[in-house]
Amino acid sequence: MQPTTVHWHGLRIANAMDGVPDLTQPPILPGETFTYAFTVPDAGTYWYHPHTQSSQQIGHGLYGPFIIEEANPPRVDRDVLWVMDDWRLTEEAAISPTFSHPHDLSHAGRLGNVATLNGRDSGEFPVRAGERVRLRLINAANARIFGLEFEGHRPLLIARDGQPIEAHNPVDPIVLGPGQRADLIVDMEGDPGETYPVIDSYYQRQTYKYLDLVYSTERPLRNSPPDATPALAPNPLPEPDLESARRHSVTIDGGAMGSLRSARYRGEDLTIRELAQQGKMWALNGVVAHSMAMEPLLNLELGRSHVLLFRNETAWPHPMHLHGHAFRILTRNGRREPYRPWADTVMLEPHEIAEVALVADNPGDWLLHCHVLEHHEAGMACVVRVA
Numbered sequence: 001m002q003p004t005t006v007h008w009h010g011l012r013i014a015n016a017m018d019g020v021p022d023l024t025q026p027p028i029l030p031g032e033t034f035t036y037a038f039t040v041p042d043a044g045t046y047w048y049h050p051h052t053q054s055s056q057q058i059g060h061g062l063y064g065p066f067i068i069e070e071a072n073p074p075r076v077d078r079d080v081l082w083v084m085d086d087w088r089l090t091e092e093a094a095i096s097p098t099f100s101h102p103h104d105l106s107h108a109g110r111l112g113n114v115a116t117l118n119g120r121d122s123g124e125f126p127v128r129a130g131e132r133v134r135l136r137l138i139n140a141a142n143a144r145i146f147g148l149e150f151e152g153h154r155p156l157l158i159a160r161d162g163q164p165i166e167a168h169n170p171v172d173p174i175v176l177g178p179g180q181r182a183d184l185i186v187d188m189e190g191d192p193g194e195t196y197p198v199i200d201s202y203y204q205r206q207t208y209k210y211l212d213l214v215y216s217t218e219r220p221l222r223n224s225p226p227d228a229t230p231a232l233a234p235n236p237l238p239e240p241d242l243e244s245a246r247r248h249s250v251t252i253d254g255g256a257m258g259s260l261r262s263a264r265y266r267g268e269d270l271t272i273r274e275l276a277q278q279g280k281m282w283a284l285n286g287v288v289a290h291s292m293a294m295e296p297l298l299n300l301e302l303g304r305s306h307v308l309l310f311r312n313e314t315a316w317p318h319p320m321h322l323h324g325h326a327f328r329i330l331t332r333n334g335r336r337e338p339y340r341p342w343a344d345t346v347m348l349e350p351h352e353i354a355e356v357a358l359v360a361d362n363p364g365d366w367l368l369h370c371h372v373l374e375h376h377e378a379g380m381a382c383v384v385r386v387a
């Protein structure tokens with residue numbers, strides 16, 4: 001029996017409904033109830049999950065997709081969800097009880113040994129030649145980053161983190177860190193009866209086949225893809241004004257092979273050794289999170305535009321997630337980010353720097369944290385106050 005809450009990941013809803021224990025509501029104790037009621041501002045692909053002991057609770061599969069339909073959805077033959085996860089299973093195929101292991105906390109998080117699609121062995125995805133499919137990808141894994149390549153197909157990326165993006169065929173694998181989503185349009189241009197692998201190539205030298213697109217032997221549904229290029233109407237997001245934006249930075253330190261020597265924890269300066277004894281490994285601007293309710297690390301003036309500069313000074317990738325807002329990714333390592341996508345989570349590769357911009361239009365204390373759940377548990381979080 002554990003307390004829990006529900007966080008509506010990526011939805012720009014009122015702070016009191018955001019589901020962060022001790023910050024936006026008391027935890028819901030076993031046997032208690034809590035009613036969430038909110039208006040959804042944006043269409044798109046989102047998800048929900050608990051925000052208490054999330055490594056364990058999400059790691060046991062406590063989460064679900066949350067789809068908000070467009071007024072005019074693009075015309076497709078099928079609209080399909082791919083909820084991607086990975087699990088650390090024992091030899092008896094039980095969920096391994098090894099949560100909060102110091103190695104996972106300080107390295108890449110709790111990577112699993114079995115990847116699944118919608119909770120099952122990802123093996124095969126049946127398709128028919130000629131059909132146009134909308135795939136809604138959600139990475140619900142604690143720590144695994146997926147980088148998908150569709151052999152023999154040209155997926156069209158139409159949304160990231162629920163927010164429409166200028167439709168394009170990505171040249172690189174489609175990378176999804178934990179918590180991230182992507183909407184793709186895939187025209188099944190392969191031949192009836194054939195099989196085409198979808199490869200996950202994110203981790204170097206650990207490329208594996210995630211699944212096979214398995215074509216039925218039926219005759220093609222059509223001979224060439226529909227000509228209309230599917231496009232999504234934008235959501236009502238306020239456009240940040242970069243000229244007048246206030247600038248803030250968030251520097252990420254710590255972890256194995258990092259250079260962090262000491263950091264502030266509960267108001268005291270502790271050495272990395274002392275922190276590790278408490279299961280803490282990571283700091284944002286030199287501060288290690290001790291709970292969800294903390295003094296804000298950043299104060300954003302309500303109604304103004306802000307630029308956040310993330311610096312990853314660690315040897316590990318981090319998907320950084322801000323609650324209650326969407327931001328535009330402007331640059332990476334000083335280069336303009338193609339398409340400047342809207343997102344609620346920005347992936348930072350080791351030693352990468354990224355700038356994002358937003359209008360702070362949703363008042364309250366919001367969590368900003370790494371969505372590798374073990375990194376969050378080990379201190380990689382802070383509060384952003386919008387007031």
Ligand code: C2O
Nearest residue numbers: 007009179321367
């Ligand atoms: Cu999906 Cu605070 O996260």
Ligand code: CU
Nearest residue numbers: 318370372375
């Ligand atoms: Cu992280």
